[in-house]
Amino acid sequence: MPAEEFHEWLRREGRIVIVGASLAGLRAAETLRAEGFAGSLTMIGDEPYEPYDRPPLSKAVLLGKASPDHTELPRRREIDATWRLGVAATGLDMAAKRVRVADGDEVPYDRLLIATGVRARPWPKEDEAQLDGVFVLRTRDDAVRLQRRMKAPPRRVFVIGAGFTGSEIASACRDQGIEVTVAERADAPLVGALGGVIGTVAAELQRDNGVDLRTGVMVTGLEGDSTGRVRAAHLSDGSTVETDVVVVSLGATRNTDWLAGSGLGAGPRGIACDAGCRAFDFRGIVTDDIYVAGDVARSPHPLFGYQFLSLEHWGNAVAQAEVAAHNMISAGADRRPHLWVPAFWSSQFGVNIKSVGVPSLGDEIMITQGSLAERRFVGVYGYQGRVIAAVSFDNTRWLEFYQRMIETGAPFPVDFPTVDRRPEGRKPVPADFPDPSLPTHGPTVTLSGYSPADRHLVFTPARH
Amino acid sequence: MTPQASLLGRITDYANRADPYPLYEELRKTPVLHEEEGGPYVVSSYYDILSLLHDPRISSDAANLTAAGDDELSGPEATGLPPSFIRLDPPEHDRLRRIANSSFGPPHRPRRIDSMREDLGRIVTELIDGFGDAQQVDIVDQFAYPFPVTVICRLLGVPREDEPRFRTWVDPLVASLDPDTRRTADADFQRIARESRMQLGMYLAGLVEQRTKEPRDDMLSDLAASHGPDGSMSMMEVLSTAVLLLIAGHETTVNLITNGMLTLLRHPEILRRLREDAGLSVTIVEELLRYEPPVQLVPQRTCIADIELHGVTIPKGSRIWLVLGAGNRDPERFQDPDRFDPDRGDIQHLGFGSGIHSCFGAALARLETQLALAELARRLDNPRLLEDPPPYRQNAVLRGPRHLLVGIDGVRS
Numbered sequence: 001m002p003a004e005e006f007h008e009w010l011r012r013e014g015r016i017v018i019v020g021a022s023l024a025g026l027r028a029a030e031t032l033r034a035e036g037f038a039g040s041l042t043m044i045g046d047e048p049y050e051p052y053d054r055p056p057l058s059k060a061v062l063l064g065k066a067s068p069d070h071t072e073l074p075r076r077r078e079i080d081a082t083w084r085l086g087v088a089a090t091g092l093d094m095a096a097k098r099v100r101v102a103d104g105d106e107v108p109y110d111r112l113l114i115a116t117g118v119r120a121r122p123w124p125k126e127d128e129a130q131l132d133g134v135f136v137l138r139t140r141d142d143a144v145r146l147q148r149r150m151k152a153p154p155r156r157v158f159v160i161g162a163g164f165t166g167s168e169i170a171s172a173c174r175d176q177g178i179e180v181t182v183a184e185r186a187d188a189p190l191v192g193a194l195g196g197v198i199g200t201v202a203a204e205l206q207r208d209n210g211v212d213l214r215t216g217v218m219v220t221g222l223e224g225d226s227t228g229r230v231r232a233a234h235l236s237d238g239s240t241v242e243t244d245v246v247v248v249s250l251g252a253t254r255n256t257d258w259l260a261g262s263g264l265g266a267g268p269r270g271i272a273c274d275a276g277c278r279a280f281d282f283r284g285i286v287t288d289d290i291y292v293a294g295d296v297a298r299s300p301h302p303l304f305g306y307q308f309l310s311l312e313h314w315g316n317a318v319a320q321a322e323v324a325a326h327n328m329i330s331a332g333a334d335r336r337p338h339l340w341v342p343a344f345w346s347s348q349f350g351v352n353i354k355s356v357g358v359p360s361l362g363d364e365i366m367i368t369q370g371s372l373a374e375r376r377f378v379g380v381y382g383y384q385g386r387v388i389a390a391v392s393f394d395n396t397r398w399l400e401f402y403q404r405m406i407e408t409g410a411p412f413p414v415d416f417p418t419v420d421r422r423p424e425g426r427k428p429v430p431a432d433f434p435d436p437s438l439p440t441h442g443p444t445v446t447l448s449g450y451s452p453a454d455r456h457l458v459f460t461p462a463r464h
Numbered sequence: 465m466t467p468q469a470s471l472l473g474r475i476t477d478y479a480n481r482a483d484p485y486p487l488y489e490e491l492r493k494t495p496v497l498h499e500e501e502g503g504p505y506v507v508s509s510y511y512d513i514l515s516l517l518h519d520p521r522i523s524s525d526a527a528n529l530t531a532a533g534d535d536e537l538s539g540p541e542a543t544g545l546p547p548s549f550i551r552l553d554p555p556e557h558d559r560l561r562r563i564a565n566s567s568f569g570p571p572h573r574p575r576r577i578d579s580m581r582e583d584l585g586r587i588v589t590e591l592i593d594g595f596g597d598a599q600q601v602d603i604v605d606q607f608a609y610p611f612p613v614t615v616i617c618r619l620l621g622v623p624r625e626d627e628p629r630f631r632t633w634v635d636p637l638v639a640s641l642d643p644d645t646r647r648t649a650d651a652d653f654q655r656i657a658r659e660s661r662m663q664l665g666m667y668l669a670g671l672v673e674q675r676t677k678e679p680r681d682d683m684l685s686d687l688a689a690s691h692g693p694d695g696s697m698s699m700m701e702v703l704s705t706a707v708l709l710l711i712a713g714h715e716t717t718v719n720l721i722t723n724g725m726l727t728l729l730r731h732p733e734i735l736r737r738l739r740e741d742a743g744l745s746v747t748i749v750e751e752l753l754r755y756e757p758p759v760q761l762v763p764q765r766t767c768i769a770d771i772e773l774h775g776v777t778i779p780k781g782s783r784i785w786l787v788l789g790a791g792n793r794d795p796e797r798f799q800d801p802d803r804f805d806p807d808r809g810d811i812q813h814l815g816f817g818s819g820i821h822s823c824f825g826a827a828l829a830r831l832e833t834q835l836a837l838a839e840l841a842r843r844l845d846n847p848r849l850l851e852d853p854p855p856y857r858q859n860a861v862l863r864g865p866r867h868l869l870v871g872i873d874g875v876r877s
Contacts, residue, residue: 369520369554376558378520395554397820400518416769418520419553 007331010110014039016328017099017107018081019089020115020255021045023053023314024294024321028113029079031325041081042107044099046088049140055314057143058165059347062150062172068143089116092262094281097289110289111328114259114271114279115321117295118252118312123160128222133230134246137165149245153178158233158243160219162189164346166249167202171348174209181212181241183219183233186434193344194355194391196432197365198379201372201393209349214239222246252312254296264290270298270310275337277324293317293324299338303406304358304388313344341403345396351375354396357389357406360433367425369418370395378402381431382412470499472506475787476644476860482853484760484863485802488790496776504763504783505776508790510797510814512773516786517819521769524821525553528766530781545665546700548708550821551764557820563694564705567686569827577827580615584832587614588839595875600850603868607840608721609714612832616713619828620706621682622671630667630710633660638715642859643763665703668710672702683709709825717829719758719857719864721836724749726868727756728837729849731804735841742838747806749833753792753815755804760789760863762817788814789863845873 001009016032018025021043029041045051053071060066084101091100098106120136123129135146150157150173157173159166162184173180186192188199189206206213218236225231233241259266264287265280266272271292272280277299279290292299294317298310323338345354362381370377370393378398381389387410390402405414413428471494474480475487488508491497497506507513516522526547549560566572591611595601617624639645640657672688679685687705690696697705728735728748738744765784770777778784791814793801799808816823823829840847847870854865 374555376555397818397822398518398520400819401515401520404515416521419523419525419768420520420555 003331007329010039011037011329012039014110014329015042015108016040016111016113017042017044017109018113018115019044019099020113020117020294020296021047021083021085022051022115022117022294022317023073024115024117024317025113026051026073026079026321027076027318028115028293028321028325029081030076031322032329033077033079035326035329037329039110041079042084042109043079043081044084044087044089044101044107046086046102047139047141048086050083050085052140054138057140058137058168059172061143061147062169063175064147064151068140068147071140089258092259092264094263094287094290111291112289113291113293113321113324113328114296115292115294115317116255116258118254120248121250121253123222123246123248123250125221128224128230129248130228131222131224131230131246132228133244134222134248136248137169138252146245146247150176150178154243154245155179156181156241156243157245157247158241159183159247159249160233161249161251162186162202162206162213162215163192163249163251164190164344164348166247167206167348168346169247169249170206170211171209174211174349179210179212181214181233181243182206183214183217183235183241185216185218187215189213189215191432191434192360194359195362195365195381196434197372197429198391199432201375205349205351205375212241214241252295254310256296269308270296272308273297273299275299275301275339276327276335277320277338278327291324291328293320301339303339303341303409304361309342309358311340311342313342315343316340341406343399343403352394352396353391354399355389355391356399356403357381357387359389359391359431362388362431363433364412364428365431366413366428367422368414369398369420369425371422371424380405380412380414382428385412386410387412387414471497472499472503476642478644478856478858478860481856481858481860481863484789484860485793488787488793491787491790492794495774496778498776498778504785505778506785506787507773508787508794510791510794513786513788513791513814514818516765516773516784517814517817517821519771521767521771522784523553523766523768524551524557524764526551526764526766528768528781529783545661545704545707548704550708550712554820559694560697560701560705561820561824563690563697564683564687564709564824566690566694567683568824577831580619580828581831581835583618584615584835585839587611588835592839592843592875595872597874598872600869600871603725603840603870604718604722604865605867608718608725608836608868611721611836612714612717615828615832616710619683619713620710621675621680621684622668622710626667630664633664633667634711634715636660637664637711638859638862641763641861644860645858661707664707664710668703668706669699672699672706713825713828715862716758716823716825717832719862720749720752720829720833722864722868723756723758724752724833724837725840725870726849726854726865727752727804728841729847729870730852734804734806735847738838738841742842744806745834745838746830747811748837749830750811750813751804751806751808752833754798754811754813755792757788757792757813757815758862758864759815759817760787761861762786762788763861788817843876844870845876847872 051073053073056066056071061068088102089099090102098108100106120138136142156179159170159182162182167189170180170182189202191199219233220236221234222230223232230246254270256266263281265282273292274286277291277293278286279292280286295312298308300306301309319340320338323336327335342358343356359381362383364382365379367377368380376394378392378395380387387405392399491508495509549557591607614624636657637660672684675685676688687702763785767778770780795801816826850869850871854868857866
């Protein structure tokens, strides 16, 4: 069938399967219908719930301002799908075009979208992770369990990892007057994502709000009492913190296990795809029937040296899902690239934090507006003479300007005056990111391209 | 105006007030218009305006203006009042706006506006009841003006019956915002405008003093007490803020409601739909803010560095005009921009500006206008325009009809 006819047929009566029934999956389904896809649509999700929103789970829900049962994502339109919820996908047969699911069934597809996202990285010591009172926070069930325990209230919450989620949890605790200790391997919170200069501000912010922040330490073990409830955490500096709730916030793991052996280019860093969201197979050949979107995808970006980027960003999930859905049912020239400028926000200790671009790629930072001391500022990150990212604390409304600077490769350091430029912002200083070979809780943007220095891969050319 | 008059001259010329849109179309052909030495650099395309509204090299502080053209109205020495936050840059702007906001909106008062809904409904009902059995009403004098004035008075805690008093001070102040008036104004006019601002400030000072002694549930009381993480405003800052909120709190909404009614009467099919479905007022108001925004242009920006835009270097210290009304109808941004279409899914208008100075009272203006238009549509029996175009107000910045005569067969209950 010629390509054009094929796409017409696909739109009319094709079978599309979406694995992953969360934000990206839902928005993709809606886009498919909005663009006239009339065939059959199957949504597979391992959680028993219809798509819900995750950002509130570590914010409003923990504060008791919203119920975890009521964070369903608003629907843009009817999607008329067959829902297979509470059933995980367990395998993929690329040749036969079938997805295997946990109940033994196989679902055939003409086009497949993988949007399985990430899951919380658990505490690595399994017996300690099993202790009552040890939590992660990623799903709605996680939030229900944690919120229930927070209501008690606990005498002290212990958070492992001061990335965005860990810091938001600490903030929610302090807001409710709950004592909280945060342990972070790096020298400050948020350093993986924003570097040490901003990390210092985040550390002061936490301490001023009454967080017992321990930096430069590792958690060596969690200890339970005779009933199996957690009672203390041991740190590498020899100290012990008594606690009855531990929240493990060590970043996320990509949900690609089910694709092992499928032949798709999937691994712990996600699923490689081209800028049009088409997945690569393990030989680096692009597929035309398997698409990827959301946290699980890693795609090359021209603004950032064509490095593969994986983004755990809400806005990215939406935009990428829309592009993937459009491309799935469009022929060649009508397809669009997904060239999203990473953008991320967080809300903690009463401060709105937002970043655009890829801060962790920057090596220097300039405070172009406001001041670190006031915790209201815009910081601009530079990389090889150009602006690569920006972060704002309570100054979000300026970020559009800096985003355009990133998009146009504006020179760094920025030499023009701005309203509210203070003396401290006249010179760039090292942004102070930790050595990337020593991972912390993980930034929310990951440069996942393989560099020649990466020796984990053994390259074995095949002989014909 | 002579036929050779400059494009900008024609735009601000009262003769073209009723329909400036063809002129805007011409204006957009020159992305950065600079017609005369010392004159403003005029920007009219959607994306350029949006980008300049977020550009930290653009200042709202008149102190940064070095080009010719005076801006005496904000000068503290001239009026005895410091500039309000609309004429300040960060960090002063941020501090004052944040304190003002803590008594107005989220996160501190997230429900203040919504909690006024019933109250607003009552005021609307009373005003429409007041039309009696007239066959002809002036939507401006009998509705679109008294409604927001009553609301802002109630919100701030200004006695409604004082309206005739502060009206005499507000009118010259608002007139002084108009570039055309300004160009032709004599020294007397300037003096009157300055004195008006001072008089209005002194009047509000009396109220603030009362509220300091006996706080009530209104914004003047909150501003006078102004507690919170950012500390408090000085007395002078409270007065500047109160002057700003009082004026901006109604002068714009009057026009939004009137422009809205005019537009609906010109689009009877949409008026009919609104009558049947009050919920449609939400998108109607958004589309109105694009199609007929009350604030047509922002003339109060100055660049603090040389800025290059489309190959034109706007020198440091120059005045920049952002013509929101033109950007809102930019075909680069909106499909079929000259069509009034509340069903368009994509109405990301510039009607409230954008960036740090984006309209402080947007939530209130939206709610007021939604309620007003929905009720007018529901209750006016067979409304029709008696004069099209209606007579406009002088002002080119705050644009709207001075009167809107509508014939009706009666008022429904």
